Amino acid sequence: MKKDNFPKEAQEIFQELYGKILMNSDYKNRMDSLISMFMSNFTTQAFEQIDILAKDMNIHSYMISMLLLVLSSKPLLKLYHERNISEEIYWNTAEDLTCKLKECYQLYGIWGTFVREWFPRFYQMARFALGRMQYEYSIFKLEEYSIGGFTVKKGDKVINMHIPASGSFTVEKRMDSYHKAYEFYKKDFEGRPIPVVCSSWLLDPALKDILPAHSNIRGFMNDFTYIRAYTEEEFHDAWRIFGKDASKPPKDLPRDTSLQKIFAEYLEKGRKPGKGYGVFLLDETGIIT
Template identity: 30%
Template sequence: MRAYPAPDTAAVRELLLDWCGADADDADDAVRALGSLDGAALELADRLYQSIAADMGGKKWLGWPGPPAGQPMLSLFPLLAAVPDMLKFHGDRGVDEDLSRRVLADIGEKLRLNRRIYGRPGLDVGNWFTGHVRGALYQLGRLQFCVEGPDPKPFAGMHIRGEGGPLTLDAVRDSVEWAMEFLPAVFPERYAGPEDLEFRCESWLLDPQLRDWLPERSNIPGFAALFDLLNEGDPAGNRTDLWRFVFGRPEDTPVDQLPQDNTLQRSVMAGMKAGVVWRNRYGRLDLAKLGL
């Protein structure tokens, strides 16, 4: 077992600002949080790092616990400690540094999102980034692609960053074309070639009910129409993702206190007031609809 390479303050600041695209406020708060870690927190950070190091090249992400009370940034430090492991994995697989930087930019985004939701620094979804630093997930243009599903032929999970730009059909097509070339080249033991790839996505964006509430100019229904849905979704709906990604608020925020600052928020709110239960849906990408 490798000793936990705990990052020092200089490394934390450099990685966050130069590699992760984090805001200066988040980098400053991370440096302060690093200095406040006690023995129990450092022991947990060590265990979390070891779970990464023991599964480099593994699929999907790891089931980490949420951050302990009083240490909302703790999971950030084992992730940053694992960046050299990620870079070595990428280098061994022929992944260039530009893609390494692109995938780490998601950390900076989620630090901003965490501050927007809770009004304080933190990284409440640290386990999500275990896919990034273990070499399972990549940002290829507009979309992220992650090695998921059972061996010997896992599928490629598709994920959508909030700060990734417009979700146009051209952008989606370019990303998928890139993934069809990239994934078999990086994981030849898992994908024999483009014809061996299946793409799947689970998201509130795939809820077909959105078509009835979003304006025609919205890209979301066009993206959702690319997928053959594989389930009906939870009948109880999905409050967590809507509050987080649409409204940027904690899940316990009352409906009448949610913002309505943009078209998406107003459309989702109008549906809720009309009794719509918004659901996550799970689908398989129909490549023919992209002309692929």
């Protein structure tokens, strides 16, 4: 927790909680079993049982779910060693625990996680953080896309990218991450360009009309050589901008940051933010344009 920059208060709470578990043989045996269950990919059963343990200990499930993830990080490191994947990538990937911990505290005032279903693929060695972004295998969802003499067809293997809430993503950080992703995955594409896709509210093309030219979000959008837009009736990602105030009417939304101000005014005009599904191709030189 210290190396992963958990806030001091959170560290103390989890240390105290784990101490209670260690002092009770029943709790300890159940937690050990849950770690084994979770690491063996029986995630549904593990989450069901962790909720029962939370109830028995009178602890919020968000809190004990995060403790399960923290404790499972030790056997995960062993898997990294066995597969000769660097500890740098391990610790980079583990930073997502801190991101989700802080989001949970921001929204609910609880040190824990309300999105535990997001984590299993990290522990199954199927999703990795490589610099600023996270990556995993996926399949191409559009019919066909071509650039630079290379074509991606529906169902082809691609790399899906995620953007954790770990601060700004400048062009330097993005390009560093893309380079690391190419080096990490290139052997599986046998010298061919690597298709990278992303589905996110950050790729809604309509945002170009409201964001300043120097915005990192606009810069990120410009990394993609094709984006397909999708409209949505509700802005489900509003909490990422407004936190616990996301459910308020647009006129009452906080405007403490430039992004909040832009989106609050956008929503107040009756506009509906959507999503975009974007794609670009990587080779050893970077993005193919």
